[in-house]
Amino acid sequence: MRNTSLTRRGLLGGAVALTALSACDPAPDPGTSAPRPNLADVPPLDPKDWGSVRAQFALDPAVAHFAAFVFASSPASVRNAITIHRTGFDHNPVEYLHANEARYGEAIRMAAAGYLGVRTDEICFTNSTTMGLGLVYNGLKLKPGDEILTTEHDFYSTHESLRFRTERDGVKVNRVRLYADPATASVDEIVGNLVKALTPATKVVAITWVHSGTGVKLPVRQIADAVAGRALVCLDSVHGFGAQDAGPDQLGVDFLVSGCHKWLFGPRGTGIIWGKPSAWAQLTPVIPSFDFFNSPNPPHSASPGGYHAYEHEWALSEAFAFHRAIGRDRIAARIHELNGRLKEGLAGTKSIRLITPRSADLSAGIVCLDAGGRNPTMLVNGQLKAAGISASVTPYSPPYVRLGASIVTSEAEVDKAIEACRKL
Ligand SMILES: Cc1ncc(COP(=O)(O)O)c(C=O)c1O
Structure with missing residues (x-):
């Protein structure tokens, strides 16, 4: 059973706990000789550098990931934390749970509340x-x-x-x-x-x-x-x-x-x-x-x-x-900038009809398009995939080709996607 202490509930969440509880530190010893995992071999994050942000992910570098938002690949710090906890649980699940549930249960509450600005x-x-x-x-x-x-x-x-x-x-x-x-x-x-x-x-x-x-x-x-x-x-x-x-x-x-x-x-x-x-x-x-x-x-x-x-x-x-660390505002601005560039590049293409509004007020990171009525599943799994673009198809009727530039996407990849779409 969880025995999470509720004494700090109701605090406005903040980043306080994050440094202290960084999963880059070894997880607390659950009282057993749990083996320590090897952490991902990734250079430290420079949050001001989008190349460094991208380098935190183990995504296939040969692919331009425009469907990364569908189901996440996680940055190194998240992967490390998962590995550390999994190792502890596999070694002695009940002890690891009881030794850590209050600490980490509270840490995720603080982290989520801090991110959202809520209690x-x-x-x-x-x-x-x-x-x-x-x-x-x-x-x-x-x-x-x-x-x-x-x-x-x-x-x-x-x-x-x-x-x-x-x-x-x-x-x-x-x-x-x-x-x-x-x-x-x-x-x-x-x-x-x-x-x-x-x-x-x-x-x-x-x-x-x-x-x-x-x-x-x-x-x-x-x-x-x-x-x-x-x-x-x-x-x-x-x-x-x-x-x-x-x-x-x-x-x-x-x-x-x-x-x-x-x-x-x-x-x-x-x-x-x-x-x-x-x-x-x-x-x-x-x-x-x-x-x-x-x-x-x-x-x-x-x-x-x-x-x-x-x-x-x-x-x-x-x-x-x-x-x-990167900044909620900087991430949003980056997503608008990359998807704005994508829409601008696609807007001038005769065979492409943009479904998503151009305005940043009425759009975020998802860009849907119709390529002259051609089957979106065939395009995503055929031509786009062959061009090294990972895209998705909207699961609605009518279906559209869907691209989403995110924090793992570069300007060069956006231009590559525009090129590939122009050829559809
Ligand atoms: C708008 C919307 N809501 C919910 C979901 C499902 O998300 P989850 O996997 O978190 O349940 C999706 C797609 O996967 C979605 O597009």
Whole structure:
């Protein structure tokens, strides 16, 4: 069982714990003679140098990785932490757990809260965005007759979680189309369509920060302001988290749900839910949380309990530390710059139709395109792959070719992708 001390819960998270708890230091000795692993042989990070940032990853250098955000490769500090913890667990799992769970459980809370600028007791850990969405949409306290408003543009995980909710207790889910053409979408069109679709019974608005089918980034703050006082706003934030420079304060939402294994390049199988205290009060956890143990005053924890892949979960602090060392603002600016360059290069190509808006206000790191109606799967697995470009296909109808320049991408690789797309 977890016996995480809750005494420091509620502190505003900061970077304090990160230096002290850096996984580059050997993990605390669990009282056994656990062998120490070899750490990845990577030069130290110079956060001001994008080449040095890229060098922290073990990604195949022969490939230009424009789908790295789909499922993360992690930087050396994260890989090292995973290796250290895994070695400890393999050597003596129970001792390693008991010797370290309080320390590392607290460290990841502090790291996540510091990154988001929120209190540590407002955060839960999951294994993915999908798990977080399932827990939130199936846990919210709703009465017969209450409605949820979602959109046509959300990922399967939102739509399925809401469908389960309807099946379970009949909650009505309405869907609205926010924009007619993603390329020319505007803030007024998006906010106007959403507000028009609210009914007096709407208690929850379920939206997605950056649409993975079109690359449109929603004006989340404007939506939250327009909905304020009428409904809770829940955000699938996975394609903004780690890619945009905004936390709950700037976004104004009630729940923010994300995986940490996309743009954050955190350990695979990790995720997060942040909620306002008033929003947590409106949710009944779906899976019992082990965070409640030893707590006289249970926090609003919906972190699913059961023993976890702690070697991955505890390495999360390193992912947050990596991003904070580079700077959330610098990462967002870099992603806008590279994807802006990509869109500019593609915009002049006759055979390519850009689906994603050009404006940085309405887009983030995802660039979707149509190449004269040709089959995107064939293009991604054929011509683009042969040109050394790793891209993806949007899992929506209609499907598009999807490219995402990120912190592991260089200007030269963007130009290479433009060249390859021009030849499609
Ligand atoms: C918008 C969106 N939400 C959620 C997911 C699923 O993320 P996770 O693997 O963290 O559940 C995806 C794609 O994988 C996505 O595009």
